[in-house]
Amino acid sequence: MNFLIMNIPLNITSTIHDWIYSIMPETAASITIMVLIAVIYLALFAIIGLYLVLLERKVAAWFQLRLGPNRVGPWGIFQTIADALKLVSKELTSNDRIDKFLYNLAPYFVIVSTLIGISVFPFSKQFQAFDINIGLFFLFAVSSIGVIGILVGGWASNNKFALIGAMRSGLQTISYELSVGLSLLTMVLLTGTLQLSEIIEVQRTGGWLILQGHIPAIIAFMIFMIAGTAETNRAPFDLVEAESELGAGFHTEYSGMKFAYFFLAEFINMFIIASIAVVVFFGGWLSPFGITDGITWFPEVLWFLIKVVMIIILMMWFRWTFPRLRVDQLLTLEWKYLLPINLANLMFMAVIIWMNWTI
Amino acid sequence: MSYFSDIYNGVKSLITGMKVTGGYFIHARKGAITQQYPDNRETLKMFDRFRGEVVMPHDENNQHRCTGCQSCEIACPNGSIEIIWDRAIDPETGKKKKKIDKHIYHLSMCTMCGLCIEACPTDAIVWAQNYENSVYDRSYLTKTLNQPGSTVQAGVED
Amino acid sequence: MADQELETKIKTEEYFVNMGPQHPAAHGVLRLLLTIDGEIIKNVEPDLGYIHRSIEKMCERDSYQQIVHLTDRMDYLSSNINNEAVCLAVEKALEIEVSDRVKVIRTIISELTRIASHCLWWGVMGMDLGALTTYFYAFRDREYINDIFEETCGARLTMNYNAPGGLMFDIHPNFVKRTKDFIKHFKTKIPEYDRLVTGNVIFQKRTKGVGVLTKEDAISYGVTGPVARGSGLSSDVRKLHPYSAYDRVDFKEALLTAGDTFARYEVRIMELWESISIIEQLIDNIPEGEIKATTKAVIKLPKGEYYQRVEAARGELGVYINSTGTKNPYRVKFRSPGFSNLSVLNHITKGSKIADLVATMASFDFVIPDIDR
Incomplete structure (x- = not known):
């Protein structure tokens, strides 16, 4: 599995990397690592996406003499999460x-x-x-x-x-x-x-x-x-x-x-x-x-x-x-x-x- | 050459526009014109001529000024006002006299034109300044303006 | 040459699109049946009737005082001008001369209504072209006018402040001060409108040369208001047949000859300045006088036909009253500006793109309840 030349993020994850390789065979370990990284990036994706929507709404409000979302959580920081939950349901x-x-x-x-x-x-x-x-x-x-x-x-x-x-x-x-x-x-x-x-x-x-x-x-x-x-x-x-x-x-x-x-x-x-x-x-x-x-x-x-x-x-x-x-x-x-x-x-x-x- | 001047003028006009919005962005804190409505109920004051709904003021003796002349009912374009009236014998003079039994006001049909209040010869009905008129059932919007047991103030008819 | 060859080789097919009755650019419930070839519009057919409330028929049922409040609901953005039109028609029939005070107040409030209407139009025009921020800036300024109305008349939009013979009640003591404050504020904001939108290169590209209406077409289609004045057709009723206090103020008729969407835009911006100047001339010397001429409780118009035209925010509004001498009119007809203006839409948007149709419609400033009474 040499194509997986990944610079595993940060120190914490490199210890996890070593630990995973120590407890399972190499192929299984690299697949686990792949899944882990995919999960990290998916989470990153969701967080970036949701908070950019919030940023957009806030910035738009500031351009337009409004306040923007401010009801769900302080300064509306949970607004887009609530929206996402609504869309899922x-x-x-x-x-x-x-x-x-x-x-x-x-x-x-x-x-x-x-x-x-x-x-x-x-x-x-x-x-x-x-x-x-x-x-x-x-x-x-x-x-x-x-x-x-x-x-x-x-x-x-x-x-x-x-x-x-x-x-x-x-x-x-x-x-x-x-x-x-x-x-x-x-x-x-x-x-x-x-x-x-x-x-x-x-x-x-x-x-x-x-x-x-x-x-x-x-x-x-x-x-x-x-x-x-x-x-x-x-x-x-x-x-x-x-x-x-x-x-x-x-x-x-x-x-x-x-x-x-x-x-x-x-x-x-x-x-x-x-x-x-x-x-x-x-x-x-x-x-x-x-x-x-x-x-x-x-x-x-x-x-x-x-x-x-x-x-x-x-x-x-x-x-x-x-x-x-x-x-x-x-x-x-x-x-x-x-x-x-x-x-x-x-x-x-x-x-x-x-x-x-x-x- | 106009190719380059077009680009220059175009970019310049775009930047002029961005300056306007950018100015508001920087002063976003004090510039916001949003009224956070349910939160500002205490400070939210309607103007004294605001047309909220028609009410009939009563004094401390539970007396109103409506004589039951039905001017408002005639003036209303939508049939929002219905007056149910009766003739009762005045105990002092012994004559039969018109008095209102119920002054019914359908807020659901009212267009707030103000013709009834202009028409009222005795100023028995006035505008209230309340602005929260939504209810859960439309039957609540049919209101009886005179309170139960109320009577006409003395001297209004004269 | 090459283009023509391509056109003959590529077979295209026209298709129908229902733009509306629920569409962001329709400003209400206007349904346009579009025949489109790709992005090119081949035919526009407006379909009305979605907000028909039979106001003209209801007028036959009502007394003359009651008609006034129905006209609020036609062109709700120039409600006071509509009220004024009906009152002027009734006064003309009864041969009542209202006092100078009433005339001046009516003029000021009508011009404020016009500014409020054009403010909203400016915001919506920007929004239709994709600049969403304009809407909020326009509404910020319109809010001042609505406050003035609310303090004096009690309502913000459907005011019903006029009555046959004068006004329902006198202006509020704060009216003059508030109006002056607004004028001072608004004079700093129109240049901002220009900086944000008028000069913008994208806006100019989107509007210049789009939806060109020639003067001849404007005349033959009966187009009035800013749309006609953008095509060089002098049609301002305030100038041609002055009513209320317009004969005593000095103002220019906004007139441009280009006839495209940008000219219509410019005309409306010029009208904002003119309205400000009219208000400024009148606000400092509102004469004293009766607020309402004495009329009978039941107004009966003498037998005959009466017509009164005023300049509403969208063009010429005509009120025709046919009376048989009873307390209700026999027939009332409103000549609304939007209806005639809409009729020219197909003629000037044929062959342009969908985006051009939206820009043209925005510059026409339709209010659907005005078209479809």
Whole structure:
């Protein structure tokens, strides 16, 4: 079972790791470890998803002169857990004449692709389940599976609004993947590696990549944020759901926990995009200016989460400020603006590295 | 060249918009306009002209000012007011006199137009400022405005 | 060339979508039967009748005082303007001259109603285009006006403050101060509206050149109000046939010629400024006078037909009363602005996308109970 090269998170778990290997045969032990890690990541997934929903609701309230959820627990911290319990207990209704198999399959597509996505992130030096040498490439590949779930869900639910939403999703994700990829490729020129842990190591000595790459890196970051927001189907690119046009878009016919899967996946996707931004542009779990480098007990994962939350708040800021684009304007933005700028930026970055103008 | 100026102006307008929402985000604490309704019942004061429901004030002797003239019943557009009246012999003068038996008010049908209160010649009915009118059974919304055993204040008819 | 070749090669099929009666962009229970080819709209057929309450028939049953409160429920966002229309029609028939005080107060409250209505429209327009935050900012400002109404009239929306012959009762002592406070507050907020939405590049792309209504079409479809004025058709009843105190105030008619969704948006923002200026001119010198002219308890209109038009927040509202001399009208007909404006929707949205239909509908500012009485 050599393919399981896992950096088991933190010291506590490494003792568990040793203990499990000492009490059972090797194959059984590695399977147990796999299950354990899956459970840890599932729990992480649920917690991140639920608390991002809460954060979104709170942040939206603060933008809109409201208070946000404040009834369930202090500052409403159990609100989304209560919501999740409600969704679990609700009946799974469905439309007449749906494609049953695809209809039931679609939420899993969405949720599994996002779950795989978070497995490669280095939350801290030790806390990384799966450190492959093509980390960034793997992330693109996985994140494009999610759109299949949306397409399938919209197609299978026998609803015209859902179908329109799903088709919009298809063209949107396919277009904007280019920009996400190219903007990250610009940064890969700088790091020379696709492995996420290596990318962070590069930044330990040379400073965060957004500083190292200065102008092209900032342009790449801006493009990444725009394209990333579009990838996650969030406003101003939420044509897939487009409340005022399509009702609820592709998940119109989903209810209960199946709807919750789509809903959570959206937030986990946002987390993934923000995490990529943090790893590639803002030094991952590295502390700013190395202020906590000397403190050995300091949980580096905290820096990672702080940075991710900042990026997520920026994305929420977009969402609660801008109107939605029309579908043809969406494509104009990608093909006429983002893509040419991105290509020019890539060249610019190459020149900068060639001339050794990096900081 | 307009390609680049478009981008510049576009990004500038987006940032202008973000400044507005961002300003409110920073001042979120004092800017919130939410009223936390059931919690602020004590401090929540309706304006004195607020149209909550029609009531008939009674004084300490259990006397009201309604003479049973039925102006309000005629003025009401929805039939929310029904007056059941009777003629009783006035003990002082010995004449037969109109008096109300029941002043029935259907809050469920009332549109709060205020025509009945404008029409009342003796100011027997007024607006109450209560704002919690929901009940569990709609039969509770049919109210008898005069209290049991109440009589007309002396001198109202004159 | 290439596009045409593609179009002939790819076979597409039109399909129907029921937009409404329960739809977030329908602002109520408007049902639109859409014929769509992909994202392109081929035909829009509005289907009415989901909120028909036969107000016109109910008017035949009621006395003239009672009709007033029914009009609150037509275009509930400009309720006072509707009340005013009926009262003006009845006063015209009875040849009552109301006092200057009544005229000025009616004008101020009508303009406040217009501001409240346009505030709500601004919030909803942003929301229909996907900027959800606008709704809350607009409601924050609308709340000031609702408080003013609540203090003076007792109700926030369906006020029923007018009565044939004047007003039901005098304004509250705090009315002038509160109105001035609101004007001061609101003058700082309209530029904020502009910064947040009007200048926004996405908003401009979504609205400019979308749903273009030409002046000729506006005339032939009988379109009125801000929609007509966005197309360059001067149709402000306040200017053309002044009623109440509009002849003594100085204001400009908001008029733009582009005729697209953005022009209609701009016209409404300009009307906000004009309404503020009208209120400012009147609020400081409300003349003294009778609050209600003496009318009989049972109003009987002389035999004949009476028509009164006013400028409601959505356009021209006409009240037609046919009296046979009894205490109830023989026939009442309301010419509501929304109904005529809706008729042009199919004409100007054909060939555009679903998102354009939503933007156009938002700029028309439909109130369904006004269309469907």
